[in-house]
Amino acid sequence: xxxxxxxxxxxxxxxxxxxxxxxxxxxxxxxxxxxxxxxxxxxxxxxxxxxxxxxxxxxxxxxxxxxxxxxxxxxxxxxxxxxxxxxxxxxxxxxxxxxxxxxxxxxxxxxxxxxxxxxxxxxxxxxxxxxxxxxxxxxxxxxxxxxxxxxxxxxxxxxxxxxxxxxxxxxxxxxxxxxxxxxxxxxxxxxxxxxxxxxxxxxxxxxxxxxxxxxxxxxxxxxxxxxxxxxxxxxxxxxxxxxxxxxxxxxxxxxxxxxxxxxxxxxxxxxxxxxxxxxxxxxxxxxxxxxxxxxxxxxxxxxxxxxxxxxxxxxxxxxxxxxxxxxxxxxxxxxxxxxxxxxxxxxxxx
Amino acid sequence: xxxxxxxxxxxxxxxxxxxxxxxxxxxxxxxxxxxxxxxxxxxxxxxxxxxxxxxxxxxxxxxxxxxxxxxxxxxxxxxxxxxxxxxxxxxxxxxxxxxxxxxxxxxxxxxxxxxxxxxxxxxxxxxxxxxxxxxxxxxxxxxxxxxxxxxxxxxxxxxxxxxxxxxxxxxxxxxxxxxxxxxxxxxxxxxxxxxxxxxxxxxxxxxxxxxxxxxxxxxxxxxx
Numbered sequence: 001x002x003x004x005x006x007x008x009x010x011x012x013x014x015x016x017x018x019x020x021x022x023x024x025x026x027x028x029x030x031x032x033x034x035x036x037x038x039x040x041x042x043x044x045x046x047x048x049x050x051x052x053x054x055x056x057x058x059x060x061x062x063x064x065x066x067x068x069x070x071x072x073x074x075x076x077x078x079x080x081x082x083x084x085x086x087x088x089x090x091x092x093x094x095x096x097x098x099x100x101x102x103x104x105x106x107x108x109x110x111x112x113x114x115x116x117x118x119x120x121x122x123x124x125x126x127x128x129x130x131x132x133x134x135x136x137x138x139x140x141x142x143x144x145x146x147x148x149x150x151x152x153x154x155x156x157x158x159x160x161x162x163x164x165x166x167x168x169x170x171x172x173x174x175x176x177x178x179x180x181x182x183x184x185x186x187x188x189x190x191x192x193x194x195x196x197x198x199x200x201x202x203x204x205x206x207x208x209x210x211x212x213x214x215x216x217x218x219x220x221x222x223x224x225x226x227x228x229x230x231x232x233x234x235x236x237x238x239x240x241x242x243x244x245x246x247x248x249x250x251x252x253x254x255x256x257x258x259x260x261x262x263x264x265x266x267x268x269x270x271x272x273x274x275x276x277x278x279x280x281x282x283x284x285x286x287x288x289x290x291x292x293x294x295x296x297x298x299x300x301x302x303x304x305x306x307x308x309x310x311x312x313x314x315x316x317x318x319x320x321x322x323x324x325x326x327x328x329x330x331x332x333x334x335x336x337x338x339x340x341x342x343x344x345x346x347x348x349x350x
Numbered sequence: 351x352x353x354x355x356x357x358x359x360x361x362x363x364x365x366x367x368x369x370x371x372x373x374x375x376x377x378x379x380x381x382x383x384x385x386x387x388x389x390x391x392x393x394x395x396x397x398x399x400x401x402x403x404x405x406x407x408x409x410x411x412x413x414x415x416x417x418x419x420x421x422x423x424x425x426x427x428x429x430x431x432x433x434x435x436x437x438x439x440x441x442x443x444x445x446x447x448x449x450x451x452x453x454x455x456x457x458x459x460x461x462x463x464x465x466x467x468x469x470x471x472x473x474x475x476x477x478x479x480x481x482x483x484x485x486x487x488x489x490x491x492x493x494x495x496x497x498x499x500x501x502x503x504x505x506x507x508x509x510x511x512x513x514x515x516x517x518x519x520x521x522x523x524x525x526x527x528x529x530x531x532x533x534x535x536x537x538x539x540x541x542x543x544x545x546x547x548x549x550x551x552x553x554x555x556x557x558x559x560x561x562x563x564x565x566x567x568x569x570x571x572x573x574x
Binding site: 041044045046071072073074075077078079081083085087088089098099101102145146149 | 466469473474487488
């Protein structure tokens with residue numbers, strides 16, 4: 001189990017992370033520059049937080065009050081870098097074994113090498129130079145090099161961003177299966193929500209140095225709680241809103257009222273509606289709309305529209321629909337199921 | 351022909367290259383980590399011998415190491431003397447060649463991908479291991495270039511050496527001081543011999559650099 005509660009100031013940026021993770025893969029999803037990587041670096045000991053505590057399986061890695069700050073070498077935390085950071089002057093085998101160089105027992109070394117080489121399907125590549133490997137192979141070597149040291153925690157920093165899209169999804173499946181077998185806590189940061197959704201059982205949303213929400217991945221996407229959270233999870237339509245009654249909100253910008261599934265709290269700031277969730281046949285929250293634009297994707301239409309009573313200065317809404325489900329011409333009204341109206345609150349609450 | 355100047359030049363150049371190799375690398379490594387202002391000041395001080403006239407460097411060294419100076423006297427009591435000895439030649443060559451090694455090594459270290467060092471640390475590798483087995487091989491092109499430049503500069507050192515060490519046949523004479531001395535005394539034929547020898551050594555050094563650079567480029571190309 002990993003417990004992190006740290007603060008660090010760098011210039012005007014203020015990192016305040018409070019997170020606890022157990023076994024399985026936990027994702028930290030957030031835009032570039034939100035402090036995700038810095039959090040991982042603090043946990044690994046590459047950077048030192050100003051204050052706080054980091055405890056892994058009962059071992060204190062960092063504690064500003066007790067003046068504990070273990071060097072990265074003693075933390076037993078594996079770190080997979082975005083560019084994999086393989087040592088270019090060593091071949092695959094030397095890269096994998098360099099972490100075991102203190103080990104004198106050659107047979108034991110060889111045994112551990114064989115184990116990870118088999119686990120990561122690297123047999124036959126041992127003598128290759130790392131610069132001759134493909135991106136996917138480089139990633140597997142980097143993982144093998146980490147796993148051979150048997151770390152207690154694995155940190156993955158944007159692990160798939162250096163690969164092209166097709167290879168990336170293939171590797172996500174493989175790495176997920178591998179990590180399930182590995183059965184240690186994994187913390188993965190990414191700015192790609194699909195990648196996070198594929199890989200992680202738990203998900204934390206991060207914005208401007210702060211953890212906004214942390215719960216099951218599905219719940220995070222179903223209810224991102226804050227405006228930043230909604231943006232991070234890819235919500236396209238967000239507007240300021242006021243509470244009318246327990247299950248109804250008013251959206252002045254769009255000139256409509258919306259019924260919600262969950263009870264609305266007093267401190268409601270805004271509501272969000274995902275572009276996929278409008279429906280021409282949905283009965284509830286149904287209002288007249290006017291199309292203002294259209295964009296074609298390979299398999300979907302993106303339709304921009306405004307509500308009839310919408311403030312003309314405000315932004316268009318986005319509706320995404322698969323081409324085979326598009327009714328042929330723009331419907332006059334669109335509805336939204338109450339469960340798909342996301343209530344978004346102030347960040348200070350959390 | 352008296353071969354002493356060749357041997358003396360080579361031993362001075364080799365010894366000072368070794369000194370400058372380690373000093374330059376460690377200066378480059380540690381100064382790169384310092385805060386900006388201190389770094390700037392130290393950088394200027396360490397690079398000065400490169401731009402100062404060698405005679406000025408020699409003058410400073412005389413002020414520091416002269417037999418009547420505090421440090422010079424202290425060393426003399428220990429039986430060490432740099433004025434008018436070949437060991438003094440090692441000192442002048444080192445001071446003059448140091449900036450070349452320091453600056454090339456620093457340039458090489460600045461191009462180093464620090465994530466390699468971080469990943470080494472998280473893999474449990476000691477900082478010494480990372481320095482010698484990962485950082486140095488990665489930066490070897492710059493390090494080799496710096497060492498060769500330093501060696502060539504040390505071999506050709508004249509100005510500061512003539513101030514501190516002078517020319518004593520069979521004791522402190524180097525190739526460059528011998529060339530000057532022979533020419534001054536009208537022995538043009540003797541001077542020419544040494545000039546040709548010097549040209550040959552320089553050509554061999556440059557040839558070695560080129561061969562190494564080619565190997566390096568092949569290695570770099572394979573990396574991409």
